[in-house]
Amino acid sequence: MSTGRHNASITVLGIETSCDETAAALVRRGADGRGRILSNVVRSQLDLHAAYGGVVPEIAARAHVELLDAAIKQSLAEAGLGFDAIDAVAAAAGPGLVGGLIVGVTTAKAIALAAGVPFIAVNHLEAHALTPGLTDALGFPYLLLLVSGGHTQLLIVKDVGAYERLGTTLDDALGEAFDKAAKLLGLGYPGGPEVEREAARGRAVIPLPRPMLGRPEPHFSLAGLKTALRHAAQARAPLSERDIADLCASFQEAVADIVSDRTARAFELYAERLGPNAQKALVVAGGVAANKRLKLALEAVAGAHGFRLIVPPPELCTDNAAMIAWAGAMRLARGLTDDLSAPARARWPLDPDAPPALGAGVKA
Ligand code: KG4
Ligand code: ZN
Secondary structure (H helix, E strand, C coil): CCCCHHHCCEEEEEEECCCCEEEEEEEEECCCCCEEEEEEEEEECHHHHHCCCCCCHHHHHHHHHHHHHHHHHHHHHHHCCCHHHCCEEEEEEECCCHHHHHHHHHHHHHHHHHHCCCEEEEEHHHHHHHHHHHHCCCCCCEEEEEECCCCEEEEEEEECCEEEEEEEECCCCHHHHHHHHHHHCCCCCCHHHHHHHHHHHCCCCCCCCCCCCCCCCCCECCHHHHHHHHHHHHHHCCCCHHHHHHHHHHHHHHHHHHHHHHHHHHHHHHHHHHCCCCCCEEEEECHHHHCHHHHHHHHHHHHHCCCEEECCCHHHHCCCCHHHHHHHHHHHHCCCCECCCCCCCCCCCCCCCCCCCCCCCCCC
16 A cells, blocks of 8 residues: 655654653654654653663553653654644554553554554564664665664664564573673673773683574574673672673673674675675664674674674664654555554564574574
């Protein structure tokens, strides 16, 4: 079905409540297909969860209820627009914490109904995947490395709605591994920035394993690395500041090696699947993309394989509603809208046909 909207400029309100950010944004997609962010409001709940060392689903859902209306109001005010200027309302409908998702989806449906415009249920992962179209006007296809607190995936992004998952994690997500490493070393939450800061003062001299290196499928496994870090820390207890910095540097170095190796394998598979003439671009998204050591490692491995590295700005790499609005605009331009019975989904894989990660040659 086509709405014929591909010839017109469209403005979409986006809502994001899948984890611990309450966010609302307005994005305009021009007739030329280029995107422009009119407002991008993010209310972090970090303070509410920090004491627990992680996101508490019930606290997150309640906070979304309290924060969302104001975030939407602010996004309209900053864009200088009213509800009458909106062509569609898009909300992250999964995957994520279902209590929070329901808050965003229900609010979006109510606004869409009241304003008489379509509702669009956006896959949160698809929104991360499509962000480079907004930030860099990047065309399809490209390889996406998504590394956040909840996800670690290597995907071929072929088109809107067309994804091939090459690799995923068998256990912890990469950001989660940073968070757990920080916790066991007595550092704060979220752990990634803390570990990176300590690592900058340390030496990567402590031997740690690099699980999955050289495996034919570009999957990840981080639980063994975390356990090895714990053992290394216990062996040195009580830890001096020097020990903590060295442990962080060694951990971060192991992660850089793992990610480089797995991404290099994904480059080969990308070329095998799409042929030698396909656009060679690697996009990195998710909170872990902020890590400078990782970025350097990815720059090197991308360069060696002739791939361009694209890292959207940090505020669009981490969870935000501009990416939801943009994904909604791209879907609307193709006539892809949802009816008001569309559910919130805790699980929603981008590539439902991907073979299970625990396949041939991979030990559980
Ligand atoms: O994308 P994000 O903001 O939220 C979701 O998980 O959806 O990612 C947060 C994750 C946390 O696990 C955090 O520790 C990690 O990204 N992170 C980092 C860095 N900054 C944030 N990990 C490593 N190095 C960093 N500089
Ligand atoms: Zn995310």
